[in-house]
Amino acid sequence: MSTSRSPSVIFDLDGTLVDSEPNYYEAGRRLLAQHGVPDFTWEHHTRFIGIGTRETLEILRGEYGIEAPVDELLAGKNRNYLELARASTEVFPEMRKFVELLHSKGVPMAVASGSSRAAIEVVMAGTGLDAFIPTVVSAEEVAQGKPEPDIFLDAARRLGTGPGDCVVLEDAPPGAAAAHAAGMRCIAIPYVPATADDPAFRAAELLFAGGQGEFTARAAYDWLVAQRVSPTDIRMTPRAD
Incomplete structure (x- = not known):
């Protein structure tokens, strides 16, 4: 055998x-809007699919000139995402x-x-x-x-x-x-x-x-x-x- x-x-x-990508996109869109970036689109989001959240935020922070530390951005995106994920995944x-x-x-x-x-x-x-x-x-x-x-x-x-x-x-x-x-x-x-x-x-x-x-x-x-x-x-x- x-x-x-x-x-x-x-x-x-x-x-x-x-x-979960729609939830991650919405979490990121809300976060960036809070930091003066009003036009983050789904197309922009798809560039980062498969890349870790921290690495994504490090790139976006540089691209948009966001002054907040990465750890602060990470905590904010996680809060947004958890709220969305609990509602529907x-x-x-x-x-x-x-x-x-x-x-x-x-x-x-x-x-x-x-x-x-x-x-x-x-x-x-x-x-x-x-x-x-x-x-x-x-x-x-x-x-x-x-x-x-x-x-x-x-x-x-x-x-x-x-x-x-x-x-x-x-x-x-x-x-x-x-x-x-x-x-x-x-x-x-x-x-x-x-x-x-x-x-x-x-x-x-x-x-x-x-x-x-x-x-x-x-x-x-x-x-x-x-x-x-x-x-x-x-x-x-x-x-x-």
């Missing part, structure tokens, strides 16, 4: 598991099916997100995803955010497995690049259709170029099963305390 098993799965959160339907299917099969899962831990916990609890994915890592907890691999490597460590035994689901090029930098395979589901041709997505082992409208739980699971690994192929790494 074969002892091979499916790889562990690490999910990005925003734009991959949940459609939607899980992509096929993603919920995928998570529930993986859970029923005993596949280890984690969330690795550029959001704050507070934001992650609010969204996970509010959507019920925390019942299926108890392991979460925030960009606040690692040295460098995406496209650096730190957050995915930390997620693998917490799952007690090696990078080569992990598959990452991502909606943005920086996240896909981070997955490959970590030595992990990637399922890419572009949130912004125009980014589907990005080299980071083209390098993905499985690409749903049409985004969430093309993604199905069954197709992703069937592909994942085909990636089964033997215990002899897994390099275990210590669990984090």
Whole structure:
């Protein structure tokens, strides 16, 4: 009897598991308006999808000449976002099916997100995803955010497995690049259709170029099963305390 098993799965959160980008956009728009920037558009926001909140605010602070410290801006955006997230956050339907299917099969899962831990916990609890994915890592907890691999490597460590035994689901090029930098395979589901041709997505082992409208739980699971690994192929790494 074969002892091979499916790889562990690490999910990005925003734009991959949940459609939180509208809330992040509105949180940022309100914040910038408070600091004298009245014309921050959705198009401007899409430039930063997949980049950590702190890194985004550092860039915007420079572009718009905002004098407030980054920590103050970060706290303000988080307050705005948490208010919006508590009111409404939607899980992509096929993603919920995928998570529930993986859970029923005993596949280890984690969330690795550029959001704050507070934001992650609010969204996970509010959507019920925390019942299926108890392991979460925030960009606040690692040295460098995406496209650096730190957050995915930390997620693998917490799952007690090696990078080569992990598959990452991502909606943005920086996240896909981070997955490959970590030595992990990637399922890419572009949130912004125009980014589907990005080299980071083209390098993905499985690409749903049409985004969430093309993604199905069954197709992703069937592909994942085909990636089964033997215990002899897994390099275990210590669990984090």
